[in-house]
Amino acid sequence: MSDASSLTTVGLPGLLLWAAALLALAVGAVVLDGVLAARSEGAPLRPSLTRVVDETARLLRQRRRAPLSADTLVWRVGSSGLVVAALLMVAVVPFGDHVVSDLDVGIVWFNTMDVLVWALVWLLGWGANSAHSLVGGYRFLALALAYELPLMFALVAPGVGAASLRLGDVAAAQSGLWFVVWMPVAFAVYCLGVVAFSVWGPFAVPAGHDLAGGVFAELSGVDRLLAQAGRYALLAAGALFAVPLFLGGGAGPVLPGWLWVPVKAGVLLALFVLARRALPSVRPERLMEVGWVVLLPAVLVQDLVVAVVVAVRG
Amino acid sequence: MGVRSWLARRAVRAARVLVVECPGSWEVRVAVERAVRARGWRLALSPASADVLVVTGRADGEMAEIVERHWDAMPGPRARGRAESAAAVADVLDAAVLDLVDDGTQRTDADGRSGSASGDPARADDSTGHGEMDHGGMDHGEMDMAPDGIPLAGASEHDRDGLEMDELPLRLGPILPAWPAGLVLDLVLHGDLVVAATGSFVPAGASTEAGAALLGARRCDDLAAMLDLAGWADGAARARRARDAALDGRDEVAATVLSGLRRRIERSRTMRWSLAGAGTVSAESAPGFDVPDWLVGDCRDRLLVLVDRARAATSNEGADVSSAELVGPETVAALVTGLDVGEARLVVASLGATAVREVVDV
Structure with missing residues (x-):
């Protein structure tokens, strides 16, 4: 198994490059989202192009303010942790032949990080000591309960298909056929999971309009900057991780492998951003029904099919 | 510099x-x-x-x-x-x-303002740092456990299922996005479930009367608020475009946008699936209140009512709010009791801010 891929480990200094790629993708998502929003509202387009810089300047200049009796330690762990979780996710994603850390349990690592997001968003809701934030926290847990199990089983499919949990092996196993082609259900459920743990689009109810921003309602200054950045970073990390998992890794014509990875991730990320404007919110209890009654059995059948195919091929 | x-x-x-x-x-x-x-x-x-x-x-x-x-x-x-x-x-x-x-x-x-940001006992009673969560008007005189002036969640009298639930007071309004101006709902929550509610208007003369010429635009605005809460950003933006067109006197533009919107809402499966069963109102929902026909149904039904009202109001000038449409704050409170906070917000928006008034002729 270990000779299926020969990746060069670049170690911690290389993490800066990975972080730069993650940042570039996240910024791209912010700009695209801003342009789409401005276009549909009939607002001028120009401000949305530089909004990333302006909003960062605004939040860096803004004082951080905590509500009365907020549990600031817990709250700030929540707001600053999302970026860290996203960065740790992409640390195991190979760009061409290079990877920060060639973990032999890369898929499980990703899963661990997305479960960490449960804790972080909940702490964000709890720490603010405000009813709206708290209700946002409840909502996230309700959503997480619905999407997490299907997501876990969706992650199983590529692992079984490649007979390895190492991302380099998973990418290498798709030299003939991308996993997205013969594991479409797992891919769809994976995407849904990514959008949900990024508190994004139809699953943004924990930060909903009706809760005056929910888990983000009381954040200000650098805390808000980190939390918002974390949200986009998670979405970008999910898109990046999908590349070795389902989209053939660095395989592609003309461009070098290391460049194909962010290109493919960028396309997927753009789709996530588009989905947000087109779809209404999903109320948590509705997702619960679908998550466990439809998605979970469907993805289990997908896993079974993958397992049978792998067994038959020997 | x-x-x-x-x-x-x-x-x-x-x-x-x-x-x-x-x-x-x-x-x-x-x-x-x-x-x-x-x-x-x-x-x-x-x-x-x-x-x-x-x-x-x-x-x-x-x-x-x-x-x-x-x-x-x-x-x-x-x-x-x-x-x-x-x-x-x-x-x-x-x-x-x-x-x-x-x-x-x-x-x-x-x-x-240094020193007044938090923990100042003189300000404790109006719970400065709480944004929308406003305990100021709540009666918590007899609670002695109140760190920083915030009463702890108390044990509940409304015991639904034998589980001991803490109850949390939450005031919705009067300053809240997509919310009828001046309306205040004092809720008692178990988790995020509303177990009791009282409604009122902030005393400031709740005259939401508007000229008939503005009615079309106002209805479009009600629709935009509802779509905001339903989380459909594009739809809300369209409704606002219709509103602005109506305000600028371009009624035919508003009408086109609205009929497109109506079609999209009717066809959208995700919308149907997401809103179906949310905030269902039946004749028994609000005791002591004669539930009119338009109110019966779930939030999706009433969303369509909002679209139709907006279309009617933008197409014929002079139409006024009918008295059958008006809903008072106490009725709003009765309608949201038993729902979760999200559904409660949807229900309030589905009534339309134009229809929520101080005085109701039943």
């Missing part, structure tokens, strides 16, 4: 505005929203995320106190202004920009 002023100049380009609509100032609030959008700014959902506070209309008495609390909850740099007419909006926003970029003003402002 240098980095500091560069940062300030960049920062104001992304300013966020918290609009406080005092009852009777609908037109001014919409003017603020339009001006904010035209500048490429954004509206703030909560005081913590806002740089500019704009009060439309007159805030006196209790409303003035509530505005003050929201002002205190803004982190700063911050600026505030009051617009009494749509014509004054541009000047108010321009003045806010000057205030925001002026480091001197901001430093004075920050020095003036």
Whole structure:
């Protein structure tokens, strides 16, 4: 198994490059989202192009303010942790032949990080000591309960298909056929999971309009900057991780492998951003029904099919 | 000069505005929203995320106190202004920009409030730091466990299922996005479930009467609020476009946008699936209230009613709000009892802010 891929480990200094790629993708998502929003509202387009810089300047200049009796330690762990979780996710994603850390349990690592997001968003809701934030926290847990199990089983499919949990092996196993082609259900459920743990689009109810921003309602200054950045970073990390998992890794014509990875991730990320404007919110209890009654059995059948195919091929 | 002023100049380009609509100032609030959008700014959902506070209309008495609390909850740099007419909006926003970029003003402002940010017992009673969560009007005199003046969640009298639940007071309104101006709902929550509710209007003369010419635009605005809460950003943007067209006297544009919207809502499976069963009202839902036909059904049914009302109001001038449509605050409270907070917000929006009034002829 270990000779299926020969990746060069670049170690911690290389993490800066990975972080730069993650940042570039996240910024791209912010700009695209801003342009789409401005276009549909009939607002001028120009401000949305530089909004990333302006909003960062605004939040860096803004004082951080905590509500009365907020549990600031817990709250700030929540707001600053999302970026860290996203960065740790992409640390195991190979760009061409290079990877920060060639973990032999890369898929499980990703899963661990997305479960960490449960804790972080909940702490964000709890720490603010405000009813709206708290209700946002409840909502996230309700959503997480619905999407997490299907997501876990969706992650199983590529692992079984490649007979390895190492991302380099998973990418290498798709030299003939991308996993997205013969594991479409797992891919769809994976995407849904990514959008949900990024508190994004139809699953943004924990930060909903009706809760005056929910888990983000009381954040200000650098805390808000980190939390918002974390949200986009998670979405970008999910898109990046999908590349070795389902989209053939660095395989592609003309461009070098290391460049194909962010290109493919960028396309997927753009789709996530588009989905947000087109779809209404999903109320948590509705997702619960679908998550466990439809998605979970469907993805289990997908896993079974993958397992049978792998067994038959020997 | 240098980095500091560069940062300030960049920062104001992304300013966020918290609009406080005092009852009777609908037109001014919409003017603020339009001006904010035209500048490429954004509206703030909560005081913590806002740089500019704009009060439309007159805030006196209790409303003035509530505005003050929201002002205190803004982190700063911050600026505030009051617009009494749509014509004054541009000047108010321009003045806010000057205030925001002026480091001197901001430093004075920050020095003036040091120490009052949290934990000041003198302010404990109005729970300064709480944004929308406003315990100020709640009666918690007999609770002795109240760190920083915030009462702890108490044991509940409403015991539904033998589980001992803590109850949490939450006040919705009067300052909340997509919310009828001046309405206040005092809720008692178990988790996020509303077990008891009382409704009222902030005493400030809740005259939401508007000229018949504005009715079409107002209905479109109600629709936009509902779509905001349903989380469909594109739909809400379309409804606002119809609203602005109606305000500018381009009724045929509004009509086109609305009929397109109606088609999309009717066809959207995700919308149907997401809203189906949310906030279902039947004849028994609000005891002591004669439930009119339009109210019966779930939030999706009433969303379609909102679209149809908007279409009717934009196409024929002079149509007024019928008395069968009006809903008083106590009825609103009865309708949201038993729902979760999200559904409760949807139900309130599905009534339409135009229909929620102080006095009801039953």
